[in-house]
Amino acid sequence: MRWDSISNIVQWGAQDLNYYQKDYLKKQVVYGVLFGIFAFLINFNFIIPIYGHLGLHMGEVFVFLCLIFRGLVPAIIATLLSSLGLFLATENPSLLITTLLQTLVVYFLIRRGFLILIADIIYWLILGLPITYVVITYFYQVTSTDFTQVILIKQAINGVLNISLALLVQPFLPSRLYSSNIANKLPKLSSRIFELSLICIVFPTLLITLILSDSNAQQSEKELEEILRIRAAHFAELSSGYLSYHKKAIENLSEVISELQDEPDQEATLNHWNSNYSGFLTMLITDEKGLVIEGVPEERFEKLLALPELSRLVSDRDYFVKPKETNQSFISEVFLGRGFGNDPIIAISAPYYSGGVFKGVVEGSLNLPNFSDIDATGNAYSVIVVDKSGKVIYSSPALNIKALTVFAQQDMTLAYSSNLPAIEVNEREYLYKQVTTDNGWVVKVLSKPNTLITAYKNNFYKLILTLIIISILALSVTRRFAKQITRPLERLVRYFEAQRPVPTRAMKYLSSEEVESIRLQLINAQSLMIDYQEKLKDEVDEKTKELKKTNEKLELLSRQDQLTNIFNRRGFELATQKVFKLAIRNHNPVTFAVLDVDNFKTINDSLGHTAGDKCLEYIGETLKDVFKRDTDFVGRYGGEEFVVMLAEGSEANHLHLLELFRATIENGSVCYGKQSIKMTISIGAYTVRDDFNISYEGIIKKSDELLYVSKSSGKNKITHKSQ
Numbered sequence: 152m153r154w155d156s157i158s159n160i161v162q163w164g165a166q167d168l169n170y171y172q173k174d175y176l177k178k179q180v181v182y183g184v185l186f187g188i189f190a191f192l193i194n195f196n197f198i199i200p201i202y203g204h205l206g207l208h209m210g211e212v213f214v215f216l217c218l219i220f221r222g223l224v225p226a227i228i229a230t231l232l233s234s235l236g237l238f239l240a241t242e243n244p245s246l247l248i249t250t251l252l253q254t255l256v257v258y259f260l261i262r263r264g265f266l267i268l269i270a271d272i273i274y275w276l277i278l279g280l281p282i283t284y285v286v287i288t289y290f291y292q293v294t295s296t297d298f299t300q301v302i303l304i305k306q307a308i309n310g311v312l313n314i315s316l317a318l319l320v321q322p323f324l325p326s327r328l329y330s331s332n333i334a335n336k337l338p339k340l341s342s343r344i345f346e347l348s349l350i351c352i353v354f355p356t357l358l359i360t361l362i363l364s365d366s367n368a369q370q371s372e373k374e375l376e377e378i379l380r381i382r383a384a385h386f387a388e389l390s391s392g393y394l395s396y397h398k399k400a401i402e403n404l405s406e407v408i409s410e411l412q413d414e415p416d417q418e419a420t421l422n423h424w425n426s427n428y429s430g431f432l433t434m435l436i437t438d439e440k441g442l443v444i445e446g447v448p449e450e451r452f453e454k455l456l457a458l459p460e461l462s463r464l465v466s467d468r469d470y471f472v473k474p475k476e477t478n479q480s481f482i483s484e485v486f487l488g489r490g491f492g493n494d495p496i497i498a499i500s501a502p503y504y505s506g507g508v509f510k511g512v513v514e515g516s517l518n519l520p521n522f523s524d525i526d527a528t529g530n531a532y533s534v535i536v537v538d539k540s541g542k543v544i545y546s547s548p549a550l551n552i553k554a555l556t557v558f559a560q561q562d563m564t565l566a567y568s569s570n571l572p573a574i575e576v577n578e579r580e581y582l583y584k585q586v587t588t589d590n591g592w593v594v595k596v597l598s599k600p601n602t603l604i605t606a607y608k609n610n611f612y613k614l615i616l617t618l619i620i621i622s623i624l625a626l627s628v629t630r631r632f633a634k635q636i637t638r639p640l641e642r643l644v645r646y647f648e649a650q651r652p653v654p655t656r657a658m659k660y661l662s663s664e665e666v667e668s669i670r671l672q673l674i675n676a677q678s679l680m681i682d683y684q685e686k687l688k689d690e691v692d693e694k695t696k697e698l699k700k701t702n703e704k705l706e707l708l709s710r711q712d713q714l715t716n717i718f719n720r721r722g723f724e725l726a727t728q729k730v731f732k733l734a735i736r737n738h739n740p741v742t743f744a745v746l747d748v749d750n751f752k753t754i755n756d757s758l759g760h761t762a763g764d765k766c767l768e769y770i771g772e773t774l775k776d777v778f779k780r781d782t783d784f785v786g787r788y789g790g791e792e793f794v795v796m797l798a799e800g801s802e803a804n805h806l807h808l809l810e811l812f813r814a815t816i817e818n819g820s821v822c823y824g825k826q827s828i829k830m831t832i833s834i835g836a837y838t839v840r841d842d843f844n845i846s847y848e849g850i851i852k853k854s855d856e857l858l859y860v861s862k863s864s865g866k867n868k869i870t871h872k873s874q
């Protein structure tokens with residue numbers, strides 16, 4: 152094959168591979184986008200409110216499904232789309248980091264053999280919660296530790312809820328969506344059972360407890376709202392009562408003053424009223440022009456008297472003008488006293504008459520700090536009372552607001568409250584409820600949000616604790632269940648593996664229909680296997696025997712001459728070498744003879760090869776007849792050449808036998824058809840008798856040389872030598 156055609160094939164292969172890879176990648180992207188769109192839509196449109204402004208985002212269910220079904224790359228695409236939806240809905244970009252990290256860590260842990268639910272819990276414990284903590288503390292500057300805990304727990308619950316839902320939905324999706332198992336190894340059956348049971352328990356428990364804790368939170372909020380409303384109404388009622396009590400006092404005073412014309416009597420009455428109504432900081436009486444003519448406490452009034460008369464004129468004050476105009480008692484807004492005390496006060500005044508003619512007003516300045524007497528809200532709640540013009544009449548000391556300042560209310564929404572309005576006072580957040588009194592004052596009762604969040608946090612902790620207990624219970628129960636399911640199977644497999652007979656008796660306890668069916672099938676399979684093994688063993692035994700026989704035959708063949716059935720050259724040497732060495736060591740006489748048929752070529756040429764073979768067979772037979780002893784060895788060395796080694800007996804005896812053989816051949820004949828073939832043999836023989844210092848090769852060589860002597864000196868004879 153030429154080089155270009157090989158490179159063409161390689162290029163074609165690469166193109167094909169790229170095409171499949173591209174196609175697969177395209178599919179992965181499409182799946183990522185599809186799952187991502189679902190995640191986006193759910194996160195963007197359906198955030199499930201659970202408490203205040205906190206909500207559950209369930210779009211990640213599709214991210215997890217994508218991870219389980221399609222692997223990492225599509226899951227990352229889905230995560231990006233899902234967090235985009237979240238970002239648009241919440242304007243919180245940090246969720247992108249946490250959701251992306253969640254996908255990556257869960258994938259990493261699944262590949263290391265963790266169950267997906269456990270992987271997600273590990274992610275939240277090790278990374279999710281610390282990251283969320285940093286984000287809400289440093290970026291969103293949430294200062295309430297209780298609320299931080301609530302957000303953290305909510306996020307973790309959200310994550311676990313998503314993964315549980317994904318696992319519950321997973322079996323209902325078509326299996327062709329599934330591309331490959333992202334875990335490196337298959338999970339254990341018991342782990343699968345554990346995961347399944349855990350999800351079946353965790354998901355509904357989470358859901359129910361979330362709903363319960365939400366309604367609990369709503370309930371707490373309603374309770375708080377009610378408490379604030381009652382307290383505000385109560386405070387309003389008390390302050391109204393306080394006002395009307397003092398208004399009544401002024402009205403009574405005006406009636407009494409109307410009766411009295413005498414100044415000393417007026418002064419005494421004023422003193423009497425002032426000592427009876429401690430709420431009044433100061434009290435005064437004016438004449439019809441608005442000049443203060445009497446006042447208590449005396450020391451203050453005396454100071455006033457020392458000043459020019461103009462400083463006693465209050466004709467511009469509402470508390471003088473209004474009663475004069477309307478002939479009715481009057482309650483002023485809060486204002487700063489002048490001359491006759493400089494405290495923030497509320498003036499209550501009423502006109503007095505003489506003979507039906509307006510003679511002036513009596514006035515009492517309500518001591519505002521005395522509101523603290525009716526402010527029994529304690530530390531948990533605070534009160535602000537604001538008049539119609541928005542000025543603060545009273546505020547609980549904890550709020551640190553000065554009376555008379557204009558209360559600029561900054562309404563705000565708190566993430567953890569859905570019903571109650573909230574305000575910020577001196578950079579602190581408060582939930583509040585307000586009531587307007589008959590005279591137009593607004594009483595606000597404020598509560599720190601801690602009470603609500605603490606209730607919610609405690610609910611959440613209870614939820615987590617319940618979950619942990621349930622999970623531990625589920626773990627122990629399902630482990631036991633799983634073992635009970637897998638144990639009979641494992642037992643059967645152990646029997647089968649160890650090739651011990653699978654029990655024929657049904658395992659009733661812990662067994663099941665399926666396990667029993669497997670047991671019966673294993674019994675069948677085992678008996679088939681045993682039969683097969685026995686058959687195989689018999690066959691192998693038989694074949695081994697045959698092989699042994701064949702090997703023996705082959706071994707014999709490799710040592711025997713086919714034509715004459717005596718040793719061939721290899722067989723002869725194998726049989727004689729050891730015997731030769733032994734005889735030499737024991738100094739036993741050994742005779743080695745090489746025998747060659749005379750003029751054998753003529754027989755072959757004249758009568759044919761078959762006749763020659765017959766002759767050679769005859770020589771073999773004769774050799775066996777003559778050299779019968781165990782210590783006599785005969786063999787065909789090749790062609791028409793034979794060898795004999797005699798290792799027992801005397802030299803003379805050896806020579807006798809060789810001579811007997813030569814004579815037998817000479818005198819005998821071979822019948823071939825009608826022919827009778829005559830043969831002679833030449834022999835070269837060498838006997839080791841005295842000097843045993845000779846090798847096996849050496850004695851053959853000597854015998855060969857002696858044969859040559861026999862051949863060259865007339866044939867049909869023995870040439871013998873010894874040493």
Ligand SMILES: Nc1nc2c(ncn2[C@@H]2O[C@H](COP(=O)(O)OP(=O)(O)OP(=O)(O)O)[C@@H](O)[C@H]2O)c(=O)[nH]1
Binds near residue numbers: 749761
């Ligand atoms: N039929 C038959 N002939 C064989 C066999 N092996 C060798 N021969 C023949 O034996 C003959 C030996 O011939 P030569 O080596 O010339 O010896 P020779 O004719 O016996 O002559 P001398 O040994 O000098 O007496 C050859 O013709 C070979 O072909 C065999 O197994 N069968």
